[in-house]
Amino acid sequence: MRIQNLQFVALALLAAGAACANARGLSFSQGPRVADSASRPVVFRGAKIVTMAGEDIDDGVLVVDKGKITAVGRAANVTIPANAEEVDARGKYILPGFVDTHSHIGAPAGGDSSSPIQPDCRVMDSIDVRDPGIARARAGGITTANVMPGSGHLLSGQTLYLKLRDGNAIEDLLIKLDDGSAAGGIKMANGTNSRGNPPFPGSRAKSAALVREQYIKAAAYRDKLKKANGDPEKMPERDLNMEALVEVLDGKRVVHHHTHRHDDILTVLRLQKEFGFKVVLHHVSEGWKVADEIAKANVPCSVIVIDSPGGKLEAKDASIETCGVLERAGARVAIHTDDYITDSRLFNRSAALAVRGGMSRRGALAALTIEGAKILELDKKIGSLETGKDADLAIWSGDPLSVYSYVTETWIEGKLVFDRSRARDRLVAEGGRGAGEPRLDLGCCAADGEDR
Amino acid sequence: MRINYIFAAAAALGSFVSTARAQVAIRGETVYTMAGEPIRDGIVIIRNGKIDEVGAASAVRVPPDFTILRAAVVVPGLVDxxxxxxxxxxxxxxxxxxQIERSAPIQPELRAIDAYNPEERLIEWIRGFGVTTIHTGHGPGALISGQTMIAKTVGKTVDEAVMVSEAMVAATLGDGAQNDKSPGTRAKAVAMLREELIKTQAYKKKLAVADETKRPERNLRMETLSKVLDGAMPLLVTAQRHTDMSAALRLADEFHIKLVLDGAADAPMLIESLQRARVSIIIHPAMQRAGGETDNLTFESAAKLRDAGIPFAFQSxxxxxxxxxxxxxxxxxxxxxxxxxxxxxxxxxTIDAARLLGIDKRVGSLEKGKDGDVALYDGDPFEYTTHCTGVVIDGKVVADKPR
Structure with a gap:
């Protein structure tokens, strides 16, 4: 195995070298390709730029410096820095990096079978940044993902919003908030997945009751904290479960709520009203039945678009029309992969199927980008191509809603993280022998790459 | 939305009834007959359930009492x-x-026709996208799980739906064949299959003796496997890893059976063996997820088989x-x-799948004399955003809600 790996590494390096030479040939600039705006500005020329902030720009120019977008507009209106590395994107599309609001890449784990409500569990303590799923997501143009634990609990743990940067450890992929904490939400579920034998709930009413009990407890804990006002003598003992739930009650942590059936969706809205937490409805298979109620509650949806109904009772009325119905009702709609359920490399396909089911084209593109950014409360940084935002983008070979289009390059914070002309990246994008080998995935091209 | 839904259902039902017995002409901006070049502005005439005429609109006369359906793209009904x-x-x-019965690892006597539910909602679901013929039956997950059948995606009873009642015998090699007891390893799985086929050879021999009193009692399992040995039913082997695919080729060689490989994630690694064996492959779904036995999956499997000249068809x-x-x-x-x-x-x-399944005299192309199975689209059928706008099976409109 070891020998095979090394042979493969050698081949991949040769191929990568050839590909780099090719990419240089395409570039306007004379110098070697750095593909990192940390060292010199990068300018993308010639593409149709779908900014998701106003009209699309034909033959647009986008300038990136030190990880941020510094200019975007028509060629005539943009000043190009003198020393910029140029990326020829003529005939292509540039879109904001996709924001996947619900993913399981990186093999995240949350709570175990000991209890149905485990706010203390963090996916941070389980994610494998070498998981091939992360590289595949980049190949699909995804630059930010909400990586969540599963739906087998009423509350399975804390989620993380990750930038899919090249990284050695989970810390390399975190999004740091102003207070220094890592951006993330909390995962909840109702319906059938979270049911089970005691201590798990055996009914829908019991599910809601268990959750309400915990939020009431958390509110009391928060009161104690407030009363103590920092006085160590009066502080309640630290309780990791309560601490996380207080963050939810305070609106610091958004609830990402798995919910399929129409009545389960309304139960989430009822609990939200009672406790006032911020919530996003996830999957929403029967959202088309209660679209008006969802819109009226002004609660956003993160929808999964799947190829057929069924597979479990709560998905029996899943429809590719859901996104369109929600959109017309005035609800906010993002789309997610739920990778492993759908493939991150084909995230665009989910949006295109939503269009097939009646969603507007604009709405579908927003559902992959800016609406997802809003759901993760990161829309000041990501989700559209605007000056000052993070330079997270993907270059598409053509219309991103066409089956025939594919990502040629993905950039995160001004750094090239997926390049289809590199052998390693093409293998990730198409699959094939070696594509699923996580060590190979990073090891073959990283500078210090042997056997990590 | 609720109201829309009901209207749509009523409309679909209404059109089904009104055109059920009508004669149908289908006019397409492009008609892919799969028998010759595509026809620009073509017409397919279906009379009494069979295709009667196919040609350019300028050359084909539509009888006055025919219902005319129109679409941007017209193709033969799809074959899963x-x-x-x-x-x-x-x-x-x-x-x-x-689809699976776990009481024993080898049960070729299980017939698909005794399990097929023609009213199952997923049949209607796939039909709505243009699928008119399915090869279905017992699934992967046991060494021999049972039989398969070929059906049209219509019919209130299995008898109305079925085209071929005993199509293939479904086998699995690899992790899917193994259970807690036996087979518990790859070698054991193949040994068990060989033993069963050798027993069947002996059974066939005993059946052929002149003295009727010395013939064995009927044995459903042996009867079915005899059909495999006689070449009347191919052995459909689901195998993803190259080792398991090779084992299937070895079996086919030893017992001279017709083999169809299914899944075949590692096919690109075995191209020459597959060419030599002249085996057909029902390739894994393009979007199947990689992992475990399917770690080497690629979106390009079908393209690689085509490049190597290996016959293949698609599956769900x-x-x-x-x-x-x-x-x-x-x-x-x-x-x-x-x-x-x-x-x-x-x-x-379409036509390649029909050939692989041995039903190309009836379906797979738009040619005179074949079944009137047609799928209509408002654009390139493969584009994500295209809709299937109509489906005709045996000359009857069975779906017309754009999907």
Whole structure:
């Protein structure tokens, strides 16, 4: 195995070298390709730029410096820095990096079978940044993902919003908030997945009751904290479960709520009203039945678009029309992969199927980008191509809603993280022998790459 | 929305009734007959359920009493070369899962016709995207899980639906064949299959003796496997890893049986063996997820088989969770976009699949005398955003709600 790996590494390096030479040939600039705006500005020329902030720009120019977008507009209106590395994107599309609001890449784990409500569990303590799923997501143009634990609990743990940067450890992929904490939400579920034998709930009413009990407890804990006002003598003992739930009650942590059936969706809205937490409805298979109620509650949806109904009772009325119905009702709609359920490399396909089911084209593109950014409360940084935002983008070979289009390059914070002309990246994008080998995935091209 | 839904259902039902017995003419801006070049502005005339005439609109006269359907693109009804719909129900509850019986590892006597539910909702679902013929039956997951059948995606009873009642015998090699007891290893699985086939050889021999009193009693299992040994029923072997695919080739060689490989994730690693064996492959769904036995999956599998000249068709396969079935049109679309190209993908989805299943005299192309099975689209059938606007089976309009 070891020998095979090394042979493969050698081949991949040769191929990568050839590909780099090719990419240089395409570039306007004379110098070697750095593909990192940390060292010199990068300018993308010639593409149709779908900014998701106003009209699309034909033959647009986008300038990136030190990880941020510094200019975007028509060629005539943009000043190009003198020393910029140029990326020829003529005939292509540039879109904001996709924001996947619900993913399981990186093999995240949350709570175990000991209890149905485990706010203390963090996916941070389980994610494998070498998981091939992360590289595949980049190949699909995804630059930010909400990586969540599963739906087998009423509350399975804390989620993380990750930038899919090249990284050695989970810390390399975190999004740091102003207070220094890592951006993330909390995962909840109702319906059938979270049911089970005691201590798990055996009914829908019991599910809601268990959750309400915990939020009431958390509110009391928060009161104690407030009363103590920092006085160590009066502080309640630290309780990791309560601490996380207080963050939810305070609106610091958004609830990402798995919910399929129409009545389960309304139960989430009822609990939200009672406790006032911020919530996003996830999957929403029967959202088309209660679209008006969802819109009226002004609660956003993160929808999964799947190829057929069924597979479990709560998905029996899943429809590719859901996104369109929600959109017309005035609800906010993002789309997610739920990778492993759908493939991150084909995230665009989910949006295109939503269009097939009646969603507007604009709405579908927003559902992959800016609406997802809003759901993760990161829309000041990501989700559209605007000056000052993070330079997270993907270059598409053509219309991103066409089956025939594919990502040629993905950039995160001004750094090239997926390049289809590199052998390693093409293998990730198409699959094939070696594509699923996580060590190979990073090891073959990283500078210090042997056997990590 | 609720109201819309009911209207749509009523409309679909209404059109079904009104055109059920009508004679149909289908006019397409492009008609892919799969027998010669595509026809620009073509017409397909279906009389009494069979295709009567196909040609350019300028050359074909539509009789005055015919219902005329129009579409941008017209293709033969799609053929899903391997699925489990009709046996694996969409609710995925114990009461609607008939594709696998775990009481014994080898049960070729289990017939698909005794398990097929023609009213299962997923059949209607895939039909709405243009799938008119399915090869379905017992699924992967046991060494020999049972038989398969070929059906049209219509009919209130299995007898109305069925085209071929005993199509293939479904086997699995690899992890899927193994259970807690036996077979518990790859070698044991193959040994058990060989033993069963050798027993069948002996059974056949005893049946052939002149003295009737010395012939063995009927044995359903041996009877079915005799059909495999006689070449009347191919052995459909689901195998993903190259080792398991090689084992299947070895079996076929030893017992001179007709082999169809299914899944075949590692096919690109075995091209020369597959060419030598002249085996046909029902390739894994293009969007199947990589992992474990399927670690080497690629979107380009179909393109690689085409390049090597290995006959293949597409499948929706078996799904154990959400979504409960794939749609073979969507799988072919991804293969088309990943190296295979539109025309080859359309061939694999129609005439090539029909040939692989041995039903090409009836379906798979738009030619005089064949069944009146047609799918209509408002654009390139493989584009994500295109809709299937109509489906005709045996000359009857069975779907007309754009999907």
């Amino acid at each position: 070369a391997h699925t489990c719909v009709g046996l694996t129900g969409y609710l995925n509850q114990p009461h609607d899962q008939e 396969g078996f799904e154990g969770y959400v979504p409960k079935t794939r749609v073979v049109l969507f799988e072919a679309a991804v293969a088309a976009a990943h190296g295979l190209g539109r025309d080859a993908a359309l061939r694999a989805l």
